[in-house]
Amino acid sequence: MNELREAQEKRLLKAWETPKGWRYWSEVNNTEVGVWYTATSLFFLLYAGVLALLMRIQLARPDGQFLDAETYNQIFTVHGSVMMFLFAIPIFESIAVIFLPQMLGARDLPFPRLSAFGYWCFLLGGIFLCGSLFFDAAPRGGWFMYPPLTSSYQDGIGADIWLLGFSFIEIAAIAAAVELIVGTLKCRPPGMRINLIPLYAWYVLVAAAMVLFAFPPLIAGSMLLEVERAFGWPFFDPARGGDPLLWQHLFWLFGHPEVYIIFLPSVALLAMIVPTFARRPIVGYTWIVLSAVGTGFLSFGLWVHHMYTTGLPGVSLALFSAASEAVAIPTGVQIFCLIATVAAGRRPGGSVPMLFTAGGLAVFVVGGLTGVMLALAPFDFQAHDTFFVVGHFHYVLIGGALFPIMAGLYYYFPLIDGKKLSDRLGRIAFWLMFAGFNVAFLPMHLSGMRGMPRRVFTYPAGLGFDELNLASSVGAFILAAGIAVITWDVLRPKRSEDVSERNPWGAGTLEWLPPLPPATWGVRSIPEIDSRYPLWDQPDFERHVDEGRFYLPDADEVRRETIVTTVIDARPVQCLQLPGPSFITHWAALTIGGFFIFGTFGLWKTALLSGAIGIGVVARWLWTGSAHIPARAEKDVGLGLSLPLYVSGPDSVGWWAVFITMLAVATATVSLLFGYFFYWTVNDDFPPRGAAGPGVFWPCLAAALLLGAWASTMLSRRLNRRDDARGFYAALTGAMALGIAGAAALLAGPWLTGLEPTNGVYPAIVWLLACWAGLHVLTGLIMQAYCLASRLAGRMTARHDMDLANTELFWHFAALTALATVAVIAGFPLAAR
Amino acid sequence: MSAPPESRESLWRLAISPTIWMAHFTLSYATAAVWCEKFAGPSAALGPARTAIALYTVAALAGIAYNGWDGRRRSRFGSGRLSLGFDTDEDRHRFLGFATLLLAALSAGATLYVAGAALAFGECR
Numbered sequence: 009m010n011e012l013r014e015a016q017e018k019r020l021l022k023a024w025e026t027p028k029g030w031r032y033w034s035e036v037n038n039t040e041v042g043v044w045y046t047a048t049s050l051f052f053l054l055y056a057g058v059l060a061l062l063m064r065i066q067l068a069r070p071d072g073q074f075l076d077a078e079t080y081n082q083i084f085t086v087h088g089s090v091m092m093f094l095f096a097i098p099i100f101e102s103i104a105v106i107f108l109p110q111m112l113g114a115r116d117l118p119f120p121r122l123s124a125f126g127y128w129c130f131l132l133g134g135i136f137l138c139g140s141l142f143f144d145a146a147p148r149g150g151w152f153m154y155p156p157l158t159s160s161y162q163d164g165i166g167a168d169i170w171l172l173g174f175s176f177i178e179i180a181a182i183a184a185a186v187e188l189i190v191g192t193l194k195c196r197p198p199g200m201r202i203n204l205i206p207l208y209a210w211y212v213l214v215a216a217a218m219v220l221f222a223f224p225p226l227i228a229g230s231m232l233l234e235v236e237r238a239f240g241w242p243f244f245d246p247a248r249g250g251d252p253l254l255w256q257h258l259f260w261l262f263g264h265p266e267v268y269i270i271f272l273p274s275v276a277l278l279a280m281i282v283p284t285f286a287r288r289p290i291v292g293y294t295w296i297v298l299s300a301v302g303t304g305f306l307s308f309g310l311w312v313h314h315m316y317t318t319g320l321p322g323v324s325l326a327l328f329s330a331a332s333e334a335v336a337i338p339t340g341v342q343i344f345c346l347i348a349t350v351a352a353g354r355r356p357g358g359s360v361p362m363l364f365t366a367g368g369l370a371v372f373v374v375g376g377l378t379g380v381m382l383a384l385a386p387f388d389f390q391a392h393d394t395f396f397v398v399g400h401f402h403y404v405l406i407g408g409a410l411f412p413i414m415a416g417l418y419y420y421f422p423l424i425d426g427k428k429l430s431d432r433l434g435r436i437a438f439w440l441m442f443a444g445f446n447v448a449f450l451p452m453h454l455s456g457m458r459g460m461p462r463r464v465f466t467y468p469a470g471l472g473f474d475e476l477n478l479a480s481s482v483g484a485f486i487l488a489a490g491i492a493v494i495t496w497d498v499l500r501p502k503r504s505e506d507v508s509e510r511n512p513w514g515a516g517t518l519e520w521l522p523p524l525p526p527a528t529w530g531v532r533s534i535p536e537i538d539s540r541y542p543l544w545d546q547p548d549f550e551r552h553v554d555e556g557r558f559y560l561p562d563a564d565e566v567r568r569e570t571i572v573t574t575v576i577d578a579r580p581v582q583c584l585q586l587p588g589p590s591f592i593t594h595w596a597a598l599t600i601g602g603f604f605i606f607g608t609f610g611l612w613k614t615a616l617l618s619g620a621i622g623i624g625v626v627a628r629w630l631w632t633g634s635a636h637i638p639a640r641a642e643k644d645v646g647l648g649l650s651l652p653l654y655v656s657g658p659d660s661v662g663w664w665a666v667f668i669t670m671l672a673v674a675t676a677t678v679s680l681l682f683g684y685f686f687y688w689t690v691n692d693d694f695p696p697r698g699a700a701g702p703g704v705f706w707p708c709l710a711a712a713l714l715l716g717a718w719a720s721t722m723l724s725r726r727l728n729r730r731d732d733a734r735g736f737y738a739a740l741t742g743a744m745a746l747g748i749a750g751a752a753a754l755l756a757g758p759w760l761t762g763l764e765p766t767n768g769v770y771p772a773i774v775w776l777l778a779c780w781a782g783l784h785v786l787t788g789l790i791m792q793a794y795c796l797a798s799r800l801a802g803r804m805t806a807r808h809d810m811d812l813a814n815t816e817l818f819w820h821f822a823a824l825t826a827l828a829t830v831a832v833i834a835g836f837p838l839a840a841r
Numbered sequence: 842m843s844a845p846p847e848s849r850e851s852l853w854r855l856a857i858s859p860t861i862w863m864a865h866f867t868l869s870y871a872t873a874a875v876w877c878e879k880f881a882g883p884s885a886a887l888g889p890a891r892t893a894i895a896l897y898t899v900a901a902l903a904g905i906a907y908n909g910w911d912g913r914r915r916s917r918f919g920s921g922r923l924s925l926g927f928d929t930d931e932d933r934h935r936f937l938g939f940a941t942l943l944l945a946a947l948s949a950g951a952t953l954y955v956a957g958a959a960l961a962f963g964e965c966r
Contacts, residue, residue, distance in 0.1 A: 202852070203925055203936035294925055294936060298943035305859035306951055309866045321877040323887060323962040327870050330958035334951040538928035577847040577933065689878045 013555065016562040017532070023563035024115070024528040027589050034589040036120040037568075039528055042106030043424060045127045048134065049099040054495065055138055056090040059083045061488055064448075068481035070469035080465035081148035082166070086141050088151030092266065093174050094134045096409055097219075100273040101126070101184040103416065104212045108188060110423070110519035111206045111280075113197035113537065115530045115560070115570040118661040120586055121593050121633060122187050128597035129180035136605060137173045140166065150463060152259050155244040155252045159236050168608045171234040176604040178223045182672050185219035188212050190664045195570060196578040197518075198559065200537040206517050207290060210297050211276030214304040215269050220668060221308065222265035224676035229258030232683065232776070238610065241765045241772040243683070249769035251690050253318055254683055260311035261679070268307040270405065271372075272300055274412035275342060278368070281361050281419050282346050284515040286353025289541055292345040299345075302338035306331060316388045325385045332383030339376060343369060360434030361513075364415035367442045371407025375400055378453065393463075396456025402449045414441070414494065421498075422508040426525030433497040440490030447483025451476040510550075516541025521553060533558035533646065534571050537578075559646045571645065572661060581659055583643045583651040587633040596625045627794060634662065635810045637803065656810035666814045670821040673784075677825050680780055684773050684832055688840065695770050695837040701761025702774055706753050707834035711827055713750030714785065717743045718823035721792065725816050728799070731806035736799065743819075744792050750826065751785040754778050757833070774833050781829040784822040791815040844918060844930035855941055857908045858948035865901035865952050869894045869959055877965035886964050898956040902949060909945030912938045 026035050035041065062083055066075045075083065105123050109116050117123060140146040147170035149158035158167040192213045196205060232243040233255060242248035244255055283290045290296065309331035316325055346369065378400040382388050391397060414437075421429045455476040460467060467473050511520040520543060521531060535558045539545035552558065559571055560583070572582035602618030638653040645651050657663055688694045720743035727735035755778055763771035795812045798804040804811060876890035877883060915938025917923065918931060925936040 199928060201928060201933045203933045204928060289926075294939050294943065297940050298947060301855065301940075302859065302944060302947045305856075305863060305948075308863065309951075309955075321873065321883060321965040323873045323877065323890075323959060323965055324870060326958035326962055327866065327873065327955055330954040331866060331951065334954045337950065338947060540926055574847060575852065576850050576937075577930075579847065689875060 016556055019563040019566055020529045020532075021527070023566045023568050024530075026528055031589065033594075034591045036124040036587065036589055036593065037528060038105050038109050038116050038120060038123060039526070039530070041120070041123045041127050042102055042104075045102030045105055045123075045130065046099060048127075048131055049095050049102055052090050052094040052098075052134055052138070054491070056087050056095060057488060057491060059087040059090075059141075061484060063087065064481040064484040066465060067467075067477050069478065070467055070474055072466045075465060077465040078148070079144075081463075082141060082144070082146040084463055085147045085150055085166075085170075086138070089147065089170065089174070090134075090138060091405075092151060092270075093177055094130070094137070096270040096405065097181055097266070098130055099413060100212075100215060100270065101181065101188065103277070103413075103420075104188050104216075104273065105184070107420065107423070107519050108191055108209065108212060109195070109530055109570075110521075110526070111208055111517060112191070112195055112200065113518045113521070113531050113535050114191070114195040115534070115568065116586055117187050117191040118195055118570075118572070118584060118586075119187050119190070119665065120568075121590060121629065122183050122665075124590075125593040125596055126180040126184040126187070128594050129183075129601060130177055132597055132601045133173050133177040133180070133604075136601075137169060137177075140169050145169065152263060153233070153255075154259075155233060155236075155255050159233060159244050159252075165608055168234065168237060168610075171230040171237070172604040172608045175227050175230045175234075176601055178227055179600075181219055182223055182669070185216035185672075186665050186668045188216040189220075189668050190661050192216075193575045194572050194661050194664060195584075196573050197534050197537050198571065198573055198578055198580045200573075200578045202576045202578075204537060204540050206540070207279040207293065207296055207300075208273075208276040211272045211279070211300050214300045215272045215276075218265050218269045218272075218304050218307070220672040221675050222262045222269060224672050225258045225679040226262035228676045228679035228683070229255055229262075232258075234607075235772075235776070238607075238612070239766070241776070242769055243772060245769075248767070249687065249691050249694065250772075251687065251769075253315075253690070254686050256315050256318065257311070257682075257686065258679055260314045261308070263314065264311045265304075265307045267401075267404065267408075268303055271408040272303065274368075274409040274416075275346075276300075277412050277416035277419070278346055278365050279342075280515075280517060280519075281365055281415055282349050283353070283541070284419075284513050284517075285357075285359060285362050286349050287514070288349065288353035289516075290345065291348040291352055292341075293540065296342050296345050299338035299341040303335060303342075306335040306338065310335060310383075313383050313385075313388070316385045317392045322385075329383055329385050333380065336376065336380055343373065358435075360429070360431055360438060361415045361419040363435065363438045364411045364418065367438060368407050368411025368415065371403055371411060371442075371445065373407075375403025375405075375407050379404060391456060393461055394456035395452040395460045395462055398462050399449045399452030399456060402445075402452075406445055406449075411441070414438075417494070417498070419513065420519075422512055422524055423519060423526060425502065426507040427502050427505050428508050428512060429497050433493055437490045437493040437497065440493060441487055442490075444483050444486025444488070444490055448480045448487055449483070451479045451483075455480075511543065516544035518542060521550065523554075532556055533561040535559075536647075556646075559649070561646055571651070572655075572659075580645070580649060580651055582655050583645050583653055584661065585636075585638070585653060590629075590633065592625065592629045592633070596622060596629060599625050623790065627790070630794070631803075635798075635803065635808070637805065637808045654808055654810070656808070656813045660810055660813070662810055662814055663817060666817050670818065674821060674825070677780065677828065680773075680777055681828065681832055684777065684836070687769050687773060688836075691769070695840060696768065699763070699770055699837070701763040701771065702757030702778070702833050703761050704834045704838070706757035706760065707830040710750045710753035710757070711830040713746050713753055714826040715823055717746035717750055717785075717788070718819045720746060721788075721816055721819045724795075725809065725812050728804070728809055728812055729806055733799070737796065740792055740796055744789055747785050747789050747792070751782045754782055754785075754826070754829070777829050777833055781822075781826050784825050788815070788819055788822045791818055842919075844934040846930070850934065850937060852937075854908070854911075855937065855944060858905045858941070858945040861901050861904045861908070862948040862951050862955075865897050866955050868897050869955060872897075873959065873965070881965060883966050884964060887959075887962060891960060891962075894956060894959045898952060898960075901952050905945050905949045905952065909942050909949070912941030912943075912945055914938065916942055 066072045147166040192209045235241045236243050242250040244250045244252045312328035313332045455473050458472045460473045510523045533556045568586040572584045599622035603615045606615035642650040724739035765772040765775040872890050872893050
């Protein structure tokens with residue numbers, strides 16, 4: 009028996025072996041990629057933290073000479089942007105990449121190469137952005153980049169770096185979100201029903217779904233602003249009918265949910281930590297689910313509270329003020345649940361994770377209460393753009409994210425390194441950070457109330473700001489000292505220390521299942537779950553897992569595998585064979601990144617070439633790494649269960665990934681359509697009376713042709729299912745021909761009616777909508793061509809039609825986008841007249 | 842009577858009430874913005890926009906109430922112990938029902954907040 013177990017473990021180790029030497033960097037396993045991702049995010053935290061200290065040196069005394077205004081502008085812009093885009097969001101995704109599979113008893117997430125691709129995009133984009141500061145070329149429009157400052161008054165490439173660099177990183181963030189959603193829904197261990205999943209997974213599900221709907225408006229806005237900067241299409245230029253306020257709407261439609269995208273996964277860490285130390289299950293599991301889901305929804309109704317002073321009608325402000333107050337309800341519910349868990353459980357002592365938990369909650373509550381103040385429009389009119397706001401959001405973000413992440417760092421570090429961090433250093437760090445933070449940021453409320461505006465590089469003496477700013481600067485350095493202690497604690501050599509015992513905190517959830525340090529395979533065998541806290545409730549659980557008595561105890565083909573289950577009851581439906589290490593993700597990140605980076609310098613031809621190569625690289629990645637027809641249909645995964653190795657359609661993880669990605673793309677489409685109607689509300693003459701384009705004929709013809717392409721794509725799938733190869737080729741080729749004709753007709757509308765996009769906002773938005781729909785068609789054509797090649801090469805059969813099912817799904821969305829575009833650009837001018 | 846199988850459950854039902862809240866919010870905002878910007882002018886009375894928002898509110902609350910009632914019914918499924926955290930079809934069914942009920946209650950409250958704010962205003966500015 010022992011020999012069998014040893015042989016199984018040997019094969020598992022071989023399958024999950026991390027490459028050696030320089031090939032180490034080709035690894036795609038979540039245990040490696042997640043750690044790189046987290047470490048890089050923490051590096052960016054330190055980088056942006058140093059920038060904060062430079063600002064605090066400058067502001068420590070009146071009439072400071074340490075930095076000039078221009079440098080200061082770059083530094084505060086990069087500080088905010090890096091903290092938000094390169095630390096706060098990535099660290100949520102990176103922590104989830106490491107721990108989510110372990111909490112779900114999965115060997116990995118369903119698309120390991122997508123995680124790796126996301127990481128390399130993040131690293132490349134991050135270096136590009138951070139590096140710009142050293143060439144005096146960094147963005148300097150503030151982290152929210154308002155036009156017309158950034159469209160008409162700032163030369164150089166700073167704003168382009170921001171717009172294109174962050175768009176690139178946001179696409180990577182969406183890719184990670186897709187991975188996390190599909191992982192949570194489809195890669196749970198058998199038996200882990202929807203009412204049993206760890207709260208962390210609920211939070212990740214909600215936050216990742218929010219990424220899908222929050223990031224696209226910003227990507228759409230960035231596209232508009234970059235097109236204005238690069239090609240002169242006047243989306244934000246009032247002289248030609250544009251309006252800078254559209255940027256604010258699109259930015260904050262992203263920006264406010266983003267606060268909760270940062271906060272929810274951080275409080276999720278607390279929802280895992282608190283029950284462990286309270287030695288009891290969380291109080292109010294369903295209430296916490298309510299608050300996570302409820303906050304996720306309500307956070308999309310708050311964005312205008314960042315725009316109270318822009319002159320919008322009072323009734324609009326009232327609507328957003330009401331929603332901003334309402335969101336305090338679910339936010340409060342989860343905090344009360346955490347406090348109730350502590351109160352009802354064993355009184356936890358002052359362990360370092362609990363210190364950071366308690367400190368974080370206290371700080372966050374203060375930030376939340378000043379948030380309620382700022383949600384009231386009359387108060388905001390007074391405090392807007394002052395240091396009061398700076399104090400408020402640092403209380404929210406540092407209390408709601410940084411402290412919980414530090415709690416998580418001390419709690420989860422043994423799962424990374426096998427060893428605990430120092431309790432003594434952790435306590436010192438906590439008190440330095442807690443004291444330093446409050447000394448730094450509490451006075452900012454007062455300096456703001458006294459009228460000190462944010463984003464000024466200096467101030468004259470005697471206005472009542474002097475001592476308050478000095479205190480803030482001293483506090484910032486104390487806070488930084490705390491972070492330095494943690495950095496040392498993480499980096500200091502620990503060779504002489506013993507490896508921590510298994511499950512050192514006595515937790516009840518699955519991530520603490522493996523012996524430390526964890527093996528690369530994740531779990532020895534994928535368990536059957538029947539409790540929210542299996543390590544507490546399921547007898548002999550660890551022994552049974554270790555002995556390989558559950559699912560997939562072996563890797564008989566020496567391949568990386570995990571189990572796919574159903575969404576609600578987690579019934580096993582597939583044994584998913586995962587791709588192994590590869591450098592193709594690096595090439596994909598480099599070439600697609602090239603599009604954005606060359607674009608920044610205005611080298612659009614080179615950028616397009618790089619993007620085209622990127623598409624080729626992705627096609628090769630999919631061709632070599634996905635949808636292979638397995639040698640046998642089913643596989644014995646243990647406990648007498650055989651599972652299929654290949655599934656297509658809604659049972660497959662790939663179908664879900666396309667569906668979820670397309671929800672994000674559809675949100676970008678809605679954002680652009682919102683732009684069209686926004687211009688209608690703010691302009692008296694929109695569409696302009698004399699405008700002939702795009703007319704009705706060409707758009708309607710395009711709609712008919714594209715609906716034909718959609719129908720023909722669906723027909724091709726049915727014919728393929730009947731194994732009618734000739735019919736399949738004819739239908740899919742016909743669909744491609746109709747698609748090309750449809751896209752041409754769509755662009756012919758504005759082209760032949762003489763709409764000149766630089767002349768005014770109406771032609772510009774019509775052209776942009778037509779091009780956006782055309783881009784859908786182009787993507788659909790590439791997918792159709794891929795399917796044709798797949799069938800020709802024998803990679804697709806009547807039953808093995810995953811690629812075709814995904815292409816069909818894509819075309820549902822493409823057809824909807826085309827219809828909506830045509831209805832607006834051809835139909836609305838008729839209705840408006 | 843046994844709890845329904847997985848094929849008859851849906852996570853989407855959890856999202857119905859918050860989606861109704863979102864639709865109510867978006868429609869109220871769009872109606873007020875379009876009325877004030879395109880038809881009435883900044884200092885004009887809200888008039889028809891207010892009536893429209895009141896109607897949206899009635900419709901939204903009706904939809905949320907139905908979804909909440911459905912959730913409450915499912916949360917009380919079966920007899921005996923009404924647990925939510927065990928590995929049974931019944932607990933999964935009750936959990937989804939109870940989460941639906943809680944989200945409906947939150948959505949109803951948030952809808953009333955928004956409606957109250959809109960209805961308290963007599964004019965655009």
